[in-house]
Amino acid sequence: MRTRRTAVGVRAVPDRRGLVPLPVVRGATALTAVLLGALVWDGSAWVVLPVVVAAGAAFVASIGMASVSLLLLVVAYAVNMPAGSPWLPVFVAGLHAVFLLYLLLLPLPLRGWISGAALRAIAWSFLRLQAVAQPVAVLALLVDDAGSSIVAVLAGVGALSAWVLWLVGRPPPGTPDRA
Amino acid sequence: MARRAGARSPVWALAVIVTLVCVVAGLVSGRPDTVALATPFALLALPGRTGTRATGEPPVRITADQRAGAGASRLRLVLAPRSPDGDAAGHWLIAAILAAPGCPPDALVLRADEECPLLVDAPLSGELDVLSYGAAGFKPDLSGAAPFVAATPVRISILPPVGPALAHPVSRRLVGLAGTHASRRPGEGGELRSIAPLQPGDRLRRIDWRATARRSTDQDRLMVRRTFADAEASVLLVVDQGHDLPASTAAWFAAGPRRLVPGSLHVARVAATTVAASYLAVGDRVGLDDLSGTRRALRSAAGARHLEQIRTRLAGMSVVPRRRRHRDPVPPQGAVVVVFSAFLDAEPARLLRLWHAQGHLVAGVDCVPPLDRSESTAAQAHAVRLTLLRQRLLLEDLQREGIPVFRGASADPRLGGRAGSSGTSEDPGTDPGTDPRTDPGTDLAAGLRLLARQAGRRTGQGFGQGSRQGSGWSIP
Incomplete structure (x- = not known):
């Protein structure tokens, strides 16, 4: 008996450059989640669990799996990482990136493309939020280290408040000056 | 089809959940760094559940590419996104879902102000839906979303080609008074039927003077050429x-x-x-x-x-x-x-x-x-x-x-x-x-x-x- 695959249709493909295949984005998402999981589950055999869940969440359109993967990372950080860990800014950025990528990929089919311009727009939005989140993380480390020094805490909170107010008050990029 | 309610993005719900988990875990363990993990998610949750009401039209339009050269093996289309709420197009991303016949769907994510040409297979002839598609819009930070709207599939009609000319057999019983075929009926045409004496009703230009000279020795009869009528098949x-x-x-x-x-x-x-x-x-x-x-x-x-x-x-x-x-x-x-x-x-x-x-x-x-x-x-x-x-x-x-x-x-x-x-x-x-x-x-x-x-x-x-x-x- 001959075995031959049934002829299938031919996909519609974009005819331009500057597109990133979605499997690459899914792979990058899974890799980021796995690296974060390896960071917080370091030295434990349980690291297999977040790795499997993270890889599944990147390739399977399931909000439940994405939620479980994020919660595994957050709870594992709270339980396993020592207080005042210098990895905190990295973890804040990584967790945010994994969150964005999971929810970007969630409604999309397995295969496809995303344009470089769209990725840049998402990255720019990510950096805008990180402009607030990273100072907060640094402040949290400061508070953790110098919790007894009320002066240091007040200075840090004041500096962060000023930074956030400046961010909120500045006109969005592309808005003409009213000079 | 378009839904009337605003889009229900899971971003807000998941952001709130992660924020609460981080804050509670930080407060319970007395660790401010765990609370700090919640910052980006709290910022995402702050704007609230923003959704855009569906307008009934998909945020993309696919048209045939007029610049495409004839004779190409595949059909070239142009996908042009637009902003779902009429806002500045650059503030939105569009996720178009494309499905060619017999293929699983593919996604194409673009900014709302960029176009993308597409190549699809077309039938050799006939009318067919060559591409089904729909699209949803969302903000780059995923905080706002427009619901998925399916569009009318791209349908094309390809005329069958004309091959080289073939022979054209015809029936004996031809009808009509025009055409290039000789019928069996007497009338105006090119094929000789007979030469006969001039009768009332015969046209004078039908007189065959050579036949008259040859056959009418006394020159008392005029001979005319009679033909078969031309007809079309x-x-x-x-x-x-x-x-x-x-x-x-x-x-x-x-x-x-x-x-x-x-x-x-x-x-x-x-x-x-x-x-x-x-x-x-x-x-x-x-x-x-x-x-x-x-x-x-x-x-x-x-x-x-x-x-x-x-x-x-x-x-x-x-x-x-x-x-x-x-x-x-x-x-x-x-x-x-x-x-x-x-x-x-x-x-x-x-x-x-x-x-x-x-x-x-x-x-x-x-x-x-x-x-x-x-x-x-x-x-x-x-x-x-x-x-x-x-x-x-x-x-x-x-x-x-x-x-x-x-x-x-x-x-x-x-x-x-x-x-x-x-x-x-x-x-x-x-x-x-x-x-x-x-x-x-x-x-x-x-x-x-x-x-x-x-x-x-x-x-x-x-x-x-x-x-x-x-x-x-x-x-x-």
């Missing part, structure tokens, strides 16, 4: 759209959406177009009907515009089950009738016999394309072989009764490259000894040429008996 093309047998035998058994595999209907379109163009080129009248009886027949007419009407009607033909007819189609008097069918059932053969018995010059065109034997199981192989065997027996019965049937796949040279000329592919798994279609049959051009020669000989020689001739065909 009438042709009725009947297309069987009850089946569309794909070239790939694996597709005979495939369920689901139709794939872009050329089938018997494409062969029928191309062969009918070529036959129609050949007759119309010499001023004959061509009509078009189908066996399904769902549309009115295209009236018999002549001219280049009529050819375009025929091609448009043929391009619009798709598979339609046959309806019970109150009466069979009636060809015009003295018409040549050509039936284009895959001959999978007895109905086309019955009509051919009927019209043959009524004295029409009839011919069948076997529209089964060159087959790619790709069936995968033994049962499927048996089914294919039995189907082809039954068809072959049907065609042999017609040949025995003097009704010629030609191979229509030769009308489209693009199909020739797909498989061997024997009607089956060069598939090592196919056993030519047991394949019922190893006999290629007479191709359309050669068959019509032979039929025209026999019809002309019979007309010129006055008519042998209409029984079977050397090829097994009879001319009424």
Whole structure:
């Protein structure tokens, strides 16, 4: 008996450059989640669990799996990482990136493309939020280290408040000056 | 279809959950760094559940690319996104979901202010949805979303190509007063019928002075040349759209959406177009009907515009089950009738016999394309072989009764490259000894040429008996 695959249709493909295949984005998402999981589950055999869940969440359109993967990372950080860990800014950025990528990929089919311009727009939005989140993380480390020094805490909170107010008050990029 | 409510993005809910988990875990363990993990999620949750109401129109539009060069193997379309809420286009991202026939869907994520050309496969002829699509919009930070809206699929119509001119056999009973064929009626024409004395009613310019000098020695009689009248032939093309047998035998058994595999209907379109163009080129009248009886027949007419009407009607033909007819189609008097069918059932053969018995010059065109034997199981192989065997027996019965049937796949040279000329592919798994279609049959051009020669000989020689001739065909 001959075995031959049934002829299938031919996909519609974009005819331009500057597109990133979605499997690459899914792979990058899974890799980021796995690296974060390896960071917080370091030295434990349980690291297999977040790795499997993270890889599944990147390739399977399931909000439940994405939620479980994020919660595994957050709870594992709270339980396993020592207080005042210098990895905190990295973890804040990584967790945010994994969150964005999971929810970007969630409604999309397995295969496809995303344009470089769209990725840049998402990255720019990510950096805008990180402009607030990273100072907060640094402040949290400061508070953790110098919790007894009320002066240091007040200075840090004041500096962060000023930074956030400046961010909120500045006109969005592309808005003409009213000079 | 568009939903009335705003989009329910899971971003807000998940951001709130992660924020709460981080804050509670930090407060319980007394660690501010755990609370700090919640910062980006709290910022995402702060704007609230922002959604855009659906406008009913998808945020993308796909049109044909006018700059695409003709003759390309694939069709080029342009996908142009737009902002879902009429805001500045650069603030939105558009996720378009594209599905070609027989393919799983693909996603294409773009900024709302950039376009993207697409290449899709198109059928060789006919009307087909080549791309189904829809789109949803969202902000770059995923905080706002417009719901997914499905669009009307991209449907294209490709006219069947016109092949090289074929011979055009004509019936003896020609009608009309125009055209290039010599009829058997006396009248204005080019073919000499007789030379006779001038009678009342004869035109003076018909006087043949040489014949008068030769035959009327006393110069008391004028001799005139009498001719046969010129007439046009009438042709009725009947297309069987009850089946569309794909070239790939694996597709005979495939369920689901139709794939872009050329089938018997494409062969029928191309062969009918070529036959129609050949007759119309010499001023004959061509009509078009189908066996399904769902549309009115295209009236018999002549001219280049009529050819375009025929091609448009043929391009619009798709598979339609046959309806019970109150009466069979009636060809015009003295018409040549050509039936284009895959001959999978007895109905086309019955009509051919009927019209043959009524004295029409009839011919069948076997529209089964060159087959790619790709069936995968033994049962499927048996089914294919039995189907082809039954068809072959049907065609042999017609040949025995003097009704010629030609191979229509030769009308489209693009199909020739797909498989061997024997009607089956060069598939090592196919056993030519047991394949019922190893006999290629007479191709359309050669068959019509032979039929025209026999019809002309019979007309010129006055008519042998209409029984079977050397090829097994009879001319009424």
